[in-house]
Amino acid sequence: MFCADSENYRGHSDIIAPVFIDSLNKWQMLACRETDPDASPRICMYDSAGKRIWGRVNEGHIDLGWAARLNDDRSHIVMGIKIGHKSCGPDGRFHDSYTEHVFNAQTGEPVELGFSVYKTMPVDINGDGYHEVVRGLPAANGDVMDRYGNVVGNIGGSVALSGKITDMPGEQLLVYGADGQISLWRDKNAEDCAFAVSRYNNPFYGKALSVSGNGYNWCILGGI
Numbered sequence: 513m514f515c516a517d518s519e520n521y522r523g524h525s526d527i528i529a530p531v532f533i534d535s536l537n538k539w540q541m542l543a544c545r546e547t548d549p550d551a552s553p554r555i556c557m558y559d560s561a562g563k564r565i566w567g568r569v570n571e572g573h574i575d576l577g578w579a580a581r582l583n584d585d586r587s588h589i590v591m592g593i594k595i596g597h598k599s600c601g602p603d604g605r606f607h608d609s610y611t612e613h614v615f616n617a618q619t620g621e622p623v624e625l626g627f628s629v630y631k632t633m634p635v636d637i638n639g640d641g642y643h644e645v646v647r648g649l650p651a652a653n654g655d656v657m658d659r660y661g662n663v664v665g666n667i668g669g670s671v672a673l674s675g676k677i678t679d680m681p682g683e684q685l686l687v688y689g690a691d692g693q694i695s696l697w698r699d700k701n702a703e704d705c706a707f708a709v710s711r712y713n714n715p716f717y718g719k720a721l722s723v724s725g726n727g728y729n730w731c732i733l734g735g736i
Contacts, residue, residue: 523551526546534587541562552567555568555574557620573594576595577592577731579634581634581734582645583616590615590617627661632647634646635733635734638699641707644657648667652670669690670687675717677696682702684696711736714736
């Protein structure tokens with residue numbers, strides 16, 4: 513148990529996502545802050561004892577964020593999205609403005625991906641150990657992109673749950689459409705590589721996947 517930045521932060525973070533750094537064989541933690549607007553930075557990475565490793569973005573409401581294995585060596589990219597006013601309802605969550613911030617997870621250096629990560633989530637659909645990026649949050653368009661931003665498909669709805677839901681290769685997406693239809697999506701050509709299997713076998717993976725009703729199920733597996 514620890515409290516990160518206990519001396520200078522009194523708000524709450526919209527995103528708390530564990531990130532496993534393979535090169536260090538250690539867990540770190542991404543935090544994207546919403547409240548306590550006078551406290552900075554707003555996007556932070558901590559070690560497993562709660563010590564801040566780096567922090568970026570000095571102001572604003574960071575409402576969305578994730579970690580995903582997008583680098584060539586399968587190391588993580590992290591992102592946080594600063595928003596203006598938001599409204600939430602049965603048709604989804606809407607923002608009147610937003611700014612995307614993307615960083616190398618280990619160094620905190622800014623990264624230019626070349627495509628928008630707004631309302632996206634990471635999922636390894638084809639089992640190659642890299643994450644695809646899906647516009648699967650409510651009111652998004654359902655596009656499935658590879659790690660370079662190329663659209664490779666569309667799921668036709670919003671994601672309720674993602675991960676190794678079945679014993680089929682790759683990770684799957686449980687999707688609900690505007691018409692109320694529930695569907696399970698997968699890549700029929702997926703093949704699980706050894707690295708992907710090691711992700712699924714991480715004890716944290718199964719535990720996190722089982723906790724599917726806390727609002728984090730769309731992003732928490734990306735850090736593994």
